[in-house]
Amino acid sequence: MTPHTLRLGTRGSELALKQAEMVEATLRAAHPELHVERVVIATTGDKRPDLRFKEFTDGDRLDKGIFTKELEFALHDGSIDIAVHSLKDVPTVLDEAFLIAAVLERAPIEDVLISRDGYTLETLPPGAKIGTSSVRRIRQIHWLRPDVECVEIRGNVPTRIKKLQLPSDLDAILLAKAGLVRLGLLSSDTGLQPVGETDILSVPSDSTPPTSALISPQSLADNISASPTDKMSVSLPDFPITFPAAILPCGKFLPAAGQGAIGIEARKTDSVTLAYLAAINHAPTFARISTEREFLHLLHAGCQTPIGAHTEIIEDTLTFTAWVFDEQTPDAPPQVINTSAPLTQPLLAASQAAAEVTR
Ligand SMILES: NCc1[nH]cc(CCC(=O)O)c1CC(=O)O
The missing domain is CATH 3.30.160.40 (Porphobilinogen deaminase, C-terminal domain)
Incomplete structure (x- = not known):
């Protein structure tokens, strides 16, 4: 019997292809007999990197589906069976023929501040320029740090990171941790160690004071504000500069709805595909x-x-x-x-x- 083929539609950006690969691997693991074929489709958002988000219109309304519409056309005409999306880019109202049938397990959901000089949200100097085009990020920055300025930038993840290279008038950019992790661009700063480890190692082996006595309040505070979970760095292959990165904890800076999740859209009537997807939904x-x-x-x-x-x-x-x-x-x-x-x-x-x- 010839294996069933599922045609998977994806955008062509590096991140989209990585996410498509993850969906393909998950489908193959759950359904070894299934043949998954990838179809790469350029969306309006990909074709017009020169436009600002506000400039994409559908008639006289703002176009909410600049990264998803062309994938839905392909779902409609049957040239693909599933469309893989970064869920945060997917409008909450879908064409009535479709549904989000499954999601993969979510990646980290936080936003990350990447800067040339290792700034955190708190230490950005007044007047600093931060690159982002997301209204959610702009408003939160404006609220938390009214003395810094947001500058619109577009482009895929590596392009945006490269915009920090001098001569640049940007001091920092904001990106989702999920994309950086999936592209393998984020790593822990090795110079920083978790609370306890360094101090405990320096204690002579014949004395065993309680661990709490080894850590002064100040070193605890330093360690907390610079713990390896929130101080990291970003580096691109074939790019000479490594940039410090600060993870913005969700208690201080809120992600977008659906951030870090990969959604798989399918036709409501396609019961065969829906059954394959149900088995991989997280x-x-x-x-x-x-x-x-x-x-x-x-x-x-x-x-x-x-x-x-x-x-x-x-x-x-x-x-x-x-x-x-x-x-x-x-x-x-x-x-x-x-x-x-x-x-x-x-x-x-x-x-x-x-x-x-x-x-
Ligand atoms: N709007 C672009 C977009 N859509 C999804 C991600 C990252 C991956 C994710 O959040 O799942 C990004 C880039 C970014 O915000 O840094």
Whole structure:
């Protein structure tokens, strides 16, 4: 019998191809008999790297699907069976013929500040210029550090990193940790060690004081602010400069809905494909992204709306935090919303949160 072939549509960026590879590997592991064929499709967002996000319009409305539309055309005409997306780029309202049928296990969801001089959000000098085109990142930066300036940049992940090279008027850029990890560009700074390890090693073996006495409050503070989990570096192959990178913890800086998740879109009527996908879906990730995307949907928001969203699963409970910035009032602080719901009811955490938003 000839094996069943599943045609997988993806964008052609380095990150998209990496993510397509991950989906292919997961499908093959679950279905060794399946033949997966890759189809690379350029999207409007890829074809016009010169345009700013605001300049993509569909009729007179902002085009929300610049990285997804062409993949959906191919799903429609049957030239592909599944479309692989960075879920945060996928509009929350899909064509009624399609659904997000599965997600892979989520990567880290944080944003990362990459700079030439090893800045953190706190140590950026006044007047520093930060490259990002995301309204969510711009509003959070403006709120947390009104004295620094955001500058629009576009391009794929490596292109943006290279924009930090001198002569550049950028002091830092913001990117998602997920993309850096998937492209293998992020590494821990080896000079930094976790709290405890260095101090304990320096103790003579014949004395055994309690470990707490070995670490002064100051060294603890230094270690916490420079722990290897939040101080890292970014380097590109074939590029001479390594840039320091600071991970922005989710308690301080909120990611986008769906950040770090890879979504697989399929035709609702294609039961054969849906069965293949059901077997690879990562249920906890699916619950989390369902809350995050439903919240945006209820607020009629897209990826170009200034909203930060963060879910966590704690035992059988899904907790949700959202920061909603008012689009009309650039200096206003966000509304901060916290809800939780049973893990089995992710949409409830979203509807309760949406009901709390006043506007
Ligand atoms: N809008 C671009 C985009 N879409 C997904 C990612 C990164 C991977 C992810 O968040 O899943 C990026 C780049 C970035 O924000 O740094």
